Amino acid sequence: MSTLTDPRGYWGDLTSEERGVAGFLAAAVLVLLALMLTGVLNPTYFLFLFGLGGMFGLMSLGLNAQWGYTGLINFSVAAFFGLGAYGAAIMTASNSPIAGDMNPIFGLVLGLILSAIVAIAIGIPTLRLRADYLAIASLGLAEVVRLIILNEGQWTAGSQGLRGIPRFFEGWPVLPTLPEALPQVNIEMIPGRVVTLGLPFWRQLLNVTLVLTFMAGAYLVLRRAHRSPWGRVLRTIRADEDLAKALGKNTYFFKMQSFVLGCLVMALAGVFFAHFQLFVNPGNLDPTTTFYVWVAVILGGAGSNRGALFGGFVVVAIREGPQFIEQLPPAFLTEFPPGFLRDLGFITDDVLFELPSIAISPGPLQLLLVGLLIILIMRFRPQGVLPPQRELIWPDAVDEDVRKRPDSGVRDQRGGDGDE
Amino acid sequence: MAVTEQFIRLAADGVVYSSIIVLGSIGLSLIYSIAGFANFAHGDTMTVGAYATLVIFGVVGGTSMSVLGLPVSFFLALLLGAAVTAVVALLTERLVYKPLDVGPIGLLITSIGVAFVYRALVQIRFSADSRRYDIQALRPIDWLLEYNIAVTEHEVAMVASAIVLVVGLHLLLQHTDLGRKMRATADNPSLARASGIRVRRIELWTWIIGAGLAGAGGAFLGLFNQLIPRMGFNLLLVIFVPHRDGRPTDADPDVDRHPDRQRVREGTRVPHHGRRVARPAPGDRRRGRRRGWLT
Numbered sequence: 001m002s003t004l005t006d007p008r009g010y011w012g013d014l015t016s017e018e019r020g021v022a023g024f025l026a027a028a029v030l031v032l033l034a035l036m037l038t039g040v041l042n043p044t045y046f047l048f049l050f051g052l053g054g055m056f057g058l059m060s061l062g063l064n065a066q067w068g069y070t071g072l073i074n075f076s077v078a079a080f081f082g083l084g085a086y087g088a089a090i091m092t093a094s095n096s097p098i099a100g101d102m103n104p105i106f107g108l109v110l111g112l113i114l115s116a117i118v119a120i121a122i123g124i125p126t127l128r129l130r131a132d133y134l135a136i137a138s139l140g141l142a143e144v145v146r147l148i149i150l151n152e153g154q155w156t157a158g159s160q161g162l163r164g165i166p167r168f169f170e171g172w173p174v175l176p177t178l179p180e181a182l183p184q185v186n187i188e189m190i191p192g193r194v195v196t197l198g199l200p201f202w203r204q205l206l207n208v209t210l211v212l213t214f215m216a217g218a219y220l221v222l223r224r225a226h227r228s229p230w231g232r233v234l235r236t237i238r239a240d241e242d243l244a245k246a247l248g249k250n251t252y253f254f255k256m257q258s259f260v261l262g263c264l265v266m267a268l269a270g271v272f273f274a275h276f277q278l279f280v281n282p283g284n285l286d287p288t289t290t291f292y293v294w295v296a297v298i299l300g301g302a303g304s305n306r307g308a309l310f311g312g313f314v315v316v317a318i319r320e321g322p323q324f325i326e327q328l329p330p331a332f333l334t335e336f337p338p339g340f341l342r343d344l345g346f347i348t349d350d351v352l353f354e355l356p357s358i359a360i361s362p363g364p365l366q367l368l369l370v371g372l373l374i375i376l377i378m379r380f381r382p383q384g385v386l387p388p389q390r391e392l393i394w395p396d397a398v399d400e401d402v403r404k405r406p407d408s409g410v411r412d413q414r415g416g417d418g419d420e
Numbered sequence: 421m422a423v424t425e426q427f428i429r430l431a432a433d434g435v436v437y438s439s440i441i442v443l444g445s446i447g448l449s450l451i452y453s454i455a456g457f458a459n460f461a462h463g464d465t466m467t468v469g470a471y472a473t474l475v476i477f478g479v480v481g482g483t484s485m486s487v488l489g490l491p492v493s494f495f496l497a498l499l500l501g502a503a504v505t506a507v508v509a510l511l512t513e514r515l516v517y518k519p520l521d522v523g524p525i526g527l528l529i530t531s532i533g534v535a536f537v538y539r540a541l542v543q544i545r546f547s548a549d550s551r552r553y554d555i556q557a558l559r560p561i562d563w564l565l566e567y568n569i570a571v572t573e574h575e576v577a578m579v580a581s582a583i584v585l586v587v588g589l590h591l592l593l594q595h596t597d598l599g600r601k602m603r604a605t606a607d608n609p610s611l612a613r614a615s616g617i618r619v620r621r622i623e624l625w626t627w628i629i630g631a632g633l634a635g636a637g638g639a640f641l642g643l644f645n646q647l648i649p650r651m652g653f654n655l656l657l658v659i660f661v662p663h664r665d666g667r668p669t670d671a672d673p674d675v676d677r678h679p680d681r682q683r684v685r686e687g688t689r690v691p692h693h694g695r696r697v698a699r700p701a702p703g704d705r706r707r708g709r710r711r712g713w714l715t
Contacts, residue, residue: 073525073528135458135528136458136657136660139656139657139660140657143657291532291536294529294532298529363543363548364539364540364541364543364544364548364649365540365544367536367537367539367540367543368536368537368540368541368544370533370536371532371533371534371535371536371537371538371539371540372533372537373533374529374530374532374533374536375516375530375533375534375537378520378522378526378529378530378533379516379519379520379530382520382521382522382526
């Protein structure tokens with residue numbers, strides 16, 4: 001644990017991107033803690049958002065294994081997410097037409113199997129296609145899966161959705177009743193503003209523990225895969241598939257493995273979602289989710305697992321942020337300068353004027369922000385905020401004008417061990 | 421003969437609907453051939469056309485003179501709406517796509533962002549509720565009902581307009597100077613440039629024509645159904661389909677469908693997405709392009 005024994009040296013080893021992201025995260029944690037302790041942000045709601053962030057982080061990890069490692073364009077993220085969610089729901093929901101009320105473990109297994117089967121079935125015809133054909137084929141697949149789930153009511157209960165899904169730890173020892181057993185905690189940082197941590201908080205905390213477990217598992221597996229010889233073949237395929245073929249690799253087979261691996265992680269996010277929301281319906285398979293996950297991966301930096309996780313949380317912040325704008329006091333939006341500045345006495349009455357009220361509903365604003373974010377990233381930082389650090393195989397490693405290594409932060413002595 | 425009747429009815433519906441789709445997918449194909457990427461914003465470009473027509477038609481208002489049940493001013497609004505769409509597309513090309521330094525896949529992803537921005541702006545301005553053009557809905561034409569074809573005069577107008585536009589485009593591509601230059605550019609941008617074609621100008625014309633057709637298609641789609649901000653996005657998949665296989669004049673389709681040969685033909689470089697950004701030679705970003713519909 002060099003972090004603990006030698007923090008200064010550890011910081012010195014970080015690349016500038018890593019420092020930037022670490023600083024940003026530290027600031028975000030401080031701000032969020034302050035908001036929660038002062039009672040501005042409800043801790044239970046924060047944990048809910050964190051759960052969502054973890055879910056998006058899982059999906060972007062999965063997409064990163066496909067697009068970041070191998071260069072496969074998969075526009076059916078929402079479909080594999082939905083297969084995971086429906087696999088879990090069909091086994092466990094109380095109104096499931098096939099097999100309800102079973103242990104969530106069976107739901108997990110069914111979700112993963114379903115998505116693996118669909119991934120193989122769609123991979124056989126499409127993985128031989130060029131990149132943008134795969135994009136369109138997978139966009140079509142997402143629509144097919146959504147319509148099947150919507151219309152095959154005898155299996156999926158159609159548009160009503162599946163309800164009465166138990167929490168994931170139902171039927172386990174201790175854990176299901178743990179939230180009830182935990183005491184209610186009152187924190188009073190500012191006099192008169194009591195922050196209560198009760199049953200809902202402990203329940204959400206259990207959910208967050210679950211998603212963190214899934215995330216850690218997926219992250220460790222993917223990191224191991226990425227560093228292995230197998231991962232190097234994938235990156236070679238991304239850089240130059242003909243080169244990989246010339247080295248005797250069956251690239252189709254490798255692409256298939258990478259595709260299925262990514263789809264399994266997406267399905268895992270779906271399984272979590274089913275036990276998080278306790279209700280699934282075909283609306284959860286909206287293709288817009290796919291594009292949010294893409295934003296997360298591009299923002300984080302294609303090929304980087306940590307970047308994908310980071311992007312997942314940022315996307316949730318963007319998705320949920322516009323809802324807070326509505327909650328701001330109207331005067332803040334319609335008066336300029338806002339009241340608290342006027343109280344300071346710097347501003348005399350003659351600069352006061354009324355701004356036109358900004359009445360934008362959160363839905364389109366969220367869409368607008370995500371759209372602008374995509375354009376701005378592609379314009380100014382197409383490699384993302386945290387691209388793979390200490391990477392040995394660059395996408396253009398085969399070019400003649402290859403730079404030997406990144407500019408900074410390369411730990412020479414660690415060679416192939418420390419790449420991410 | 422219920423089956424025959426149903427077949428006729430479905431065929432008539434299909435002809436009407438596909439005349440809308442054709443307008444969208446032609447523009448998509450043109451842009452794919454010359455700009456070199458799959459434009460995911462094309463569906464939302466149709467939405468822009470539909471709403472632009474709505475605004476202009478609202479300003480111009482209905483006229484008493486009408487053709488096929490549609491006021492003449494609607495056709496005027498349609499043309500102006502298509503022109504507005506073309507301007508929007510040109511601005512997008514100039515401000516968003518042109519300054520980018522990424523491969524075709526990067527452009528594809530950027531176009532998703534553009535699609536979101538279009539849709540969000542339309543939704544902010546016009547809300548998510550559905551709207552209609554201020555035109556009386558018509559009953560199906562009586563004498564055609566005897567043959568079990570339920571088609572309104574509006575739908576006849578759509579099909580006729582689509583035919584006019586498509587034939588016009590065909591003549592443009594086959595028999596005019598601009599068309600020849602466009603085909604040459606689609607076939608081989610470097611050769612076209614070396615031959616003295618101003619490739620940049622051809623690209624801009626492609627955007628104008630492609631987006632203009634999409635705008636007209638969007639207006640017809642709004643007339644056929646109704647206007648909602650998602651209308652174009654919902655159609656996106658459908659307009660991609662004919663674009664795949666509709667290559668009427670490709671001499672040897674098998675050659676570039678075979679993945680191995682495809683790679684050889686198009687150069688082996690895969691789009692970059694690592695820390696370092698590719699600096700391809702000018703015109704190089706079109707290398708990922710397949711031989712398209714135009715050649």
